[in-house]
Amino acid sequence: MESTYLNCLAFFGVGGAHPGGLQLTKNILSREKIGSTTKILDVGCGTGQTSAYIAKKYGCHVTALDCHTIMIEKAKKRFRSLQLPVVTCYGSAEHLPFEDESFDMILSESVTAFTDVSKSIPEYKRVLKPNGILLAIEMTLENLITEAELAQILHFYGVRQLLSEAEWRAHFQKAGFRQVLSENFKLHPDAQNMCHALDFSLSKNIDPSYFHTLHQHQYLSMIYKDRLGCRIYRCQ
Numbered sequence: 001m002e003s004t005y006l007n008c009l010a011f012f013g014v015g016g017a018h019p020g021g022l023q024l025t026k027n028i029l030s031r032e033k034i035g036s037t038t039k040i041l042d043v044g045c046g047t048g049q050t051s052a053y054i055a056k057k058y059g060c061h062v063t064a065l066d067c068h069t070i071m072i073e074k075a076k077k078r079f080r081s082l083q084l085p086v087v088t089c090y091g092s093a094e095h096l097p098f099e100d101e102s103f104d105m106i107l108s109e110s111v112t113a114f115t116d117v118s119k120s121i122p123e124y125k126r127v128l129k130p131n132g133i134l135l136a137i138e139m140t141l142e143n144l145i146t147e148a149e150l151a152q153i154l155h156f157y158g159v160r161q162l163l164s165e166a167e168w169r170a171h172f173q174k175a176g177f178r179q180v181l182s183e184n185f186k187l188h189p190d191a192q193n194m195c196h197a198l199d200f201s202l203s204k205n206i207d208p209s210y211f212h213t214l215h216q217h218q219y220l221s222m223i224y225k226d227r228l229g230c231r232i233y234r235c236q
């Protein structure tokens with residue numbers, strides 16, 4: 001398997017693999033109305049840390065979807081060991097395997113940036129109920145970068161595009177979200193370091209090249225910290 005950033009996260013089994021980690025997730029969710037009948041989709045669930053938190057805390061219906069087989073296996077293992085009734089689903093954000101108007105809320109925690117946003121965002125809107133809420137924590141270009149820097153970031157993270165706040169907003173609005181709120185989230189420089197994450201589900205025999213990938217992520221986070229930010233988008 002190629003030493004990509006996402007494969008690296010999958011082999012190390014990094015839980016809370018988004019800026020701000022579980023603490024930010026808890027803060028964002030605490031502002032929302034979530035009851036036992038709320039239906040939530042955690043798109044790009046990774047190893048399922050957020051889905052497990054929501055299922056346990058709110059006792060609501062949680063569906064966890066990811067397109068990476070290692071991630072989804074690790075998420076299933078987590079839900080089994082915690083005896084949580086989270087529905088797991090292998091699938092892609094661009095073609096969600098759900099009926100129209102299935103969910104009250106979708107969480108995308110550092111996921112949509114990796115997708116084809118011209119397909120994934122309209123899919124979110126399709127499977128959300130009218131008035132449903134999309135909460136997305138996404139990499140956002142905050143300042144100008146050179147073509148060479150852009151190419152470096154796109155190549156390393158394997159993302160198709162690097163969007164500014166205005167571009168994200170335009171995609172959300174084009175998909176039919178009428179209200180788009182965005183909030184800048186400043187990370188403490190230390191928090192960029194994934195070694196500070198406490199939730200790992202390691203695969204056996206991790207190729208040494210993945211340690212280099214991890215270091216490269218930390219290096220890029222540091223050098224681009226003032227230009228490559230992270231925003232929380234709340235779309236309805």
Ligand SMILES: C[S@@+](CC[C@H](N)C(=O)[O-])C[C@H]1O[C@@H](n2cnc3c(N)ncnc32)[C@H](O)[C@@H]1O
Nearest residue numbers: 016017018044045046067068092093109114115
């Ligand atoms: C940076 S990780 C974040 C994982 C998780 N949301 C978290 O915060 O721990 C990105 C996740 O998105 C998944 N992903 C990327 N592109 C996807 C797509 N097109 N459809 C579904 N999942 C996708 C990856 O497999 C990975 O698990």
